[in-house]
Amino acid sequence: GNLEQALNLLVPGITDAQRKGRGLADMQLTLLRASALYRMGKQATALRLVIQCAETAVRDGLYRPFLRERRFIEPMFKQLAEAGERTPLGNDPRAWRRFCDLLGLEVRAEARLVQTAEAHDAGFQITEREREMLEFLDGGLSNQEIGVRLGIAVPTVKWHLHNLFSKIEVRNRASAVRLARDLHLI
Helix, strand or coil: CHHHHHHHHHHHHHHHHHHCCCHHHHHHHHHHHHHHHHHCCCHHHHHHHHHHHHHHHHHHCCCHHHHHCHHHHHHHHHHHHCCCCCCCCCCCHHHHHHHHHHHCCCCCCCCCEECCHHHHHHCCCEEHHHHHHHHHHHCCCCHHHHHHHHCCCHHHHHHHHHHHHHHCCCCCHHHHHHHHHHCCCC
């Protein structure tokens, strides 16, 4: 109820701020919208909105909305930071760390990389979490089952898989498992 009402009030405000070129107001309202969507279980959409705002913040130096709305959006940044070097800011780890430092957000230390000679020769570096995801795929687990095992939401599982598939240049689970086996990652 209340989150739906909040969204109904935020969307016209966002549209108005965009129309009038009020970047700070647009970003602040968009971050509040993302927070409401996140709490409603629409995490993928919420995370996309926060990523867009973060990219704008770094590009234009608009950090104030993040500071004002920090208590609402910090859970999303912690989730994004779980991806280690796969950051939301154009995959630029330095920009991501600088952004988090400015906001006082805690970012997990560098993700531990898993490497085999075959993976190195193929030019692939994956994190321990990504290797774990490949093992779950190899075991035939669904997104929901993976989420339960890792204690994360299904949209987060999908986000991790999308990033992993992009990183290892495959389009589906079967191809990911086949490549991981060939590279002795699983």
